[in-house]
Amino acid sequence: MESCRMTKNLEHFYEAQIKVLQEEIAALQGQQDNNEREITMHLGGGRMQDALLVMTDHQETGKSQRDIKAHLKTEIKEMEEDLIRQTKINGIVLANCSVKTMEKSNKKLVQQHRLTGHCSSIDFQVEFELTDVQEDTTLVRTITELNIIMDSTEFKDLSKFVSGAEDKRDLLLFFRTVRRFSDRCEDRRRTFQHFQSCTPASRYRLLSRYD
Amino acid sequence: MEEARKDVLGHLNMLEMEANNLALKQQSSREEELNATLQALLNKRDQLKVEIKANTSLQKMRSLLDQTGVPRERDEDVDDLEDGSENSELLLLMARHTQLKDLLHAHHLIGGYDVLQTRKGKGVCVSLATAYEGVYLETYNLEMDLGSNLRICRHNIPPFIPLEMLVAQGNMQTDIRAFLDTLSQYLNAYAGRKQQLLLTKEIHSSVQVAESNALCTILVLMFTIAGEKAGAALCTLQYADHTQCLPTRVNIESEDAALAGSPQWKKNHALLLETPLHTALVTMKKTGSIA
Numbered sequence: 001m002e003s004c005r006m007t008k009n010l011e012h013f014y015e016a017q018i019k020v021l022q023e024e025i026a027a028l029q030g031q032q033d034n035n036e037r038e039i040t041m042h043l044g045g046g047r048m049q050d051a052l053l054v055m056t057d058h059q060e061t062g063k064s065q066r067d068i069k070a071h072l073k074t075e076i077k078e079m080e081e082d083l084i085r086q087t088k089i090n091g092i093v094l095a096n097c098s099v100k101t102m103e104k105s106n107k108k109l110v111q112q113h114r115l116t117g118h119c120s121s122i123d124f125q126v127e128f129e130l131t132d133v134q135e136d137t138t139l140v141r142t143i144t145e146l147n148i149i150m151d152s153t154e155f156k157d158l159s160k161f162v163s164g165a166e167d168k169r170d171l172l173l174f175f176r177t178v179r180r181f182s183d184r185c186e187d188r189r190r191t192f193q194h195f196q197s198c199t200p201a202s203r204y205r206l207l208s209r210y211d
Numbered sequence: 212m213e214e215a216r217k218d219v220l221g222h223l224n225m226l227e228m229e230a231n232n233l234a235l236k237q238q239s240s241r242e243e244e245l246n247a248t249l250q251a252l253l254n255k256r257d258q259l260k261v262e263i264k265a266n267t268s269l270q271k272m273r274s275l276l277d278q279t280g281v282p283r284e285r286d287e288d289v290d291d292l293e294d295g296s297e298n299s300e301l302l303l304l305m306a307r308h309t310q311l312k313d314l315l316h317a318h319h320l321i322g323g324y325d326v327l328q329t330r331k332g333k334g335v336c337v338s339l340a341t342a343y344e345g346v347y348l349e350t351y352n353l354e355m356d357l358g359s360n361l362r363i364c365r366h367n368i369p370p371f372i373p374l375e376m377l378v379a380q381g382n383m384q385t386d387i388r389a390f391l392d393t394l395s396q397y398l399n400a401y402a403g404r405k406q407q408l409l410l411t412k413e414i415h416s417s418v419q420v421a422e423s424n425a426l427c428t429i430l431v432l433m434f435t436i437a438g439e440k441a442g443a444a445l446c447t448l449q450y451a452d453h454t455q456c457l458p459t460r461v462n463i464e465s466e467d468a469a470l471a472g473s474p475q476w477k478k479n480h481a482l483l484l485e486t487p488l489h490t491a492l493v494t495m496k497k498t499g500s501i502a
Contacts, residue, residue: 048305069304076307126321171345
């Protein structure tokens with residue numbers, strides 16, 4: 001009889017412990033989901049999963065960590081070269097990019113992107129919300145909000161265009177136009193420099209006439 | 212009598228012992244079950260804690276990279292994040308990996324040309340993205356030969372887009388980006404006009420599309436006039452500038468000859484020249500011009 005009562009107590013003890021752990025796990029899971037939403041990073045592919053596993057499992061031998069580092073270094077080098085190519089052909093330098101996940105479900109993904117960079121001497125800061133909806137066989141991608149911040153003092157002609165692009169959420173048009181505008185600014189600057197370089201000689205000739 | 216009683220007692224004892232044994236066995240297997248569950252949950256919790264710590268370190272490292280550029284491994288802040296230089300280096304590599312991936316994806320999202328080397332550097336492939344009113348539409352692709360002269364060898368650009376003309380008139384050889392920018396302009400304008408037509412068909416079922424061409428530069432629509440004078444009006448839209456989404460000419464005809472000249476329809480005429488078709492029709496319905 002005594003042993004029966006003790007075992008009952010033990011059972012209750014176990015069950016209570018289990019309940020506490022389940023609640024703790026739910027809280028931790030919530031924390032993990034929240035962290036992933038706040039700063040969403042592209043952790044695609046097996047490489048990153050391996051790396052995370054190695055980081056969290058201290059029993060892994062140094063050799064696999066070495067392999068993973070080597071693989072990461074190779075991919076990083078390839079991506080750096082790729083970034084140079086894309087920067088050159090797009091004529092846009094992207095300095096920083098951060099992503100926040102606002103909503104995530106089987107069929108819908110809403111993410112907020114924040115980009116900073118410049119197009120030759122034109123600095124920009126662009127924030128946009130991207131909504132991806134899985135519809136039958138196709139993925140429909142829409143920009144559901146667009147905010148553009150530019151140094152308006154230097155480029156007053158652009159500010160009207162910029163607010164128009166924001167209203168129509170035309171991210172692509174914004175970058176196409178900024179690029180064309182920047183190319184024209186560059187052409188003007190080069191032309192102006194060319195004429196400036198001609199001035200000293202003509203100024204000398206002008207001054208010498210009044211000696 | 213005594214013997215029978217002893218037998219019964221003995222039998223009862225045995226039954227009691229068996230019952231006790233069974234109860235004990237059930238208890239112990241129940242205990243084992245609970246213990247196993249407890250262990251599994253403990254493992255899960257510890258695993259989660261460790262994952263969260265690793266992810267948080269990675270996020271911190273990434274934020275550092277974003278702010279300061281690529282730090283040297285032996286940076287103070289880097290050391291603070293992880294004890295053991297082995298892990299710091301791995302963390303740094305992982306953070307840099309995600310940063311590059313994100314930047315490359317961003318180039319793609321802003322309508323970048325996604326240039327790709329093909330055929331071991333002998334060719335190059337570019338993608339031209341189109342979008343209208345925030346909706347990403349078709350992507351077109353071009354593959355070019357990097358011979359002594361740049362030459363387009365493959366593409367999926369529709370035939371009514373003047374590709375050859377743009378190649379001939381443009382400076383593709385010296386300034387590939389200018390060429391692509393112009394081509395992109397044509398493609399995006401086409402995508403915009405096409406989308407306006409699609410939305411018109413979807414939203415405004417009372418409007419009939421009598422005629423439209425593949426390039427969406429000529430559109431003939433039939434409106435049903437609202438009100439007692441329930442008649443029809445034929446509206447022709449011409450888009451002479453193929454790099455634009457708005458018409459250059461609007462012509463409105465009706466059985467009622469005076470209609471086109473009426474102030475309301477003069478307004479509609481101006482509206483159709485300044486506003487995308489599907490949006491203009493919404494206004495025209497609201498003001499009661501069309502059904």
